[in-house]
Amino acid sequence: MPDLDPVLQLGGAWARRTDRYSQLAFVAGEEALAMAGLDPAEWDAPRVGVVVGTAFGGVTTLQAQVARQLRGEKVSVLTVPMFAPNMLPGQLCVHWGARGPSFATSTACASGGTAIGMGAQLVHAGVCDIVLAGGSDAPITPIVSAAFARMDALASGTNEPAAASRPFDATRDGFVLGEGAAVLVLERTAHAAARKAPVLARLVGFGASADAHHITDPHPEGVGLRQAMVSALAQAGASADEVDHVNAHATGTPKGDLLEAGLLARLVGRRASVTASKGTLGHTMGAAGAIEAALTVRAIAEQTVPPTANVDCLDPRVEVDVVVGAPRSQRIGLVLSNSSGFGGQNAVLAFAAP
Known part of the structure; x- marks a missing residue:
């Protein structure tokens, strides 16, 4: 997000004492509150929770402070509050005055999906009326980039950066490191109705699982991701035949995309x-x-599927209906949003039209 101006959008004090991943989440959260018509000054603070996922936390801060230490300089007194993963939901609670449950989830690349799923559990259990749930990461740093490059995980087959991330394409060769944040407002149905809140979608199912196979490679048969998809559908009280659309995890790696496509072909065809x-x-x-998840909600609200970029030649082994070229208008009632991460951790969210 090169257009993020933390001083302008957050104020100088907050910008100075927060890491970039926190700043991204602040902006996303403010946008979510505005869209939901929520004013923190008016809510029942003990009934509002905050759950945010992150894979790396404040790695930008950590790298900068290690460099200071190696130069013989004193590290910032704010180092720990700026990089510790739990500090992001803590900072958001301070910022918004939310006094319900507050915690971070860290399940690698599934962290944001896990956070939304766990936030929904707080609502379903009656613990919260509202949960602000999402994910944030700003990992474009020398150490993270070098680490993924050392693993041969990054795309390297093109000199055109905008064309480098190629999910499901026959020439895909890795992912492109990005940064960003999204926050969703999860609200108890009766609470949302009482204040005539705009409802874009319903979160009807959540499935989480572990591959229990390898620290970085997915299970060769995808048993964990399949289990999570089946669990999400079971919680939704739906069958695979009812799924209209899937937002795939698909990172652009040769092995991972093919594995997920095979699972989807067998489950939803x-x-x-x-x-x-x-x-x-x-x-x-x-x-x-x-x-x-936010894009999935938007797809439901607009009844339109966004296309997958950079698919010039769909891998012939991918036997699912990948939308390419242009947005597709269609009926969208039930959607799965898949996430997987290192450690074999999976999170699948099932959304339905309101």
């Missing part, structure tokens, strides 16, 4: 349209699941 947002946005790590 060609009945459901499929899109992969990372072709446009890159891989925003812990924010990805939340950003893709």
Whole structure:
């Protein structure tokens, strides 16, 4: 997000004592509150929770402070509050005056999806009337970039940055590191109705699982992701035949995309349209699941599927209906939004039209 001006959008004091990933989340959260018509000054603070996922936390701050230490300089007194992952939801609670449950989730690239799923549990359990849930990451730093490059995970086959992220394309060769944040307002149905709130979609199911296979490679048969999808559908009280659309995790890696496509082919076949947002946005790590959830909600609200960017030649082994070229208008009643991460952690959200 090169257009983010933290001083202008957050004020100088907040900008100085927050890491970039926190700043991204602040802006996303303010936009979510405005869209939902919520005023923190008017809500029942103990009934409002904040759950935010991140894969890396304040890695920008941590790298900068390590560099200061190596130069023999004193590190900032704000180092820990700026990089510790739990500090983001804590800072948001301070900013908004939310006094309900507040915690961070960290399930690698599934972190944002996990946060939304866990936030929904707080609403369903009657603990909260409102939960602000999402994900944020700003991992474009020398150490994170070098680490992924060392693993041969990054796209390297083109000199055109905008064309480098190629989910489901036959020439895909890795992901493009991105940054961003998204926050969703999850609200108890009766509470939203009482204040005549705009409802864009219903979160009807959440599935989480572990591959229990390898620290970085997904299970070769995708048992964990399939389990999470089936669990989300079961919680939604729906069958795979009812799925109209899937926002795939699809990072643009040769192995991962093919594995997910195979699972989708067996579960929903060609009945459901499929899109992969990372072709446009890159891989925003812990924010990805939340950003893709927001795009899924928007797809339902507009009854339109956004296309997958940079698919010039669909991999012939991908036997699902990948939307390419242009947006597709269609009936969208039930949608799955998939997320997976290192450690074999999976999170799947099921959304339905309101």
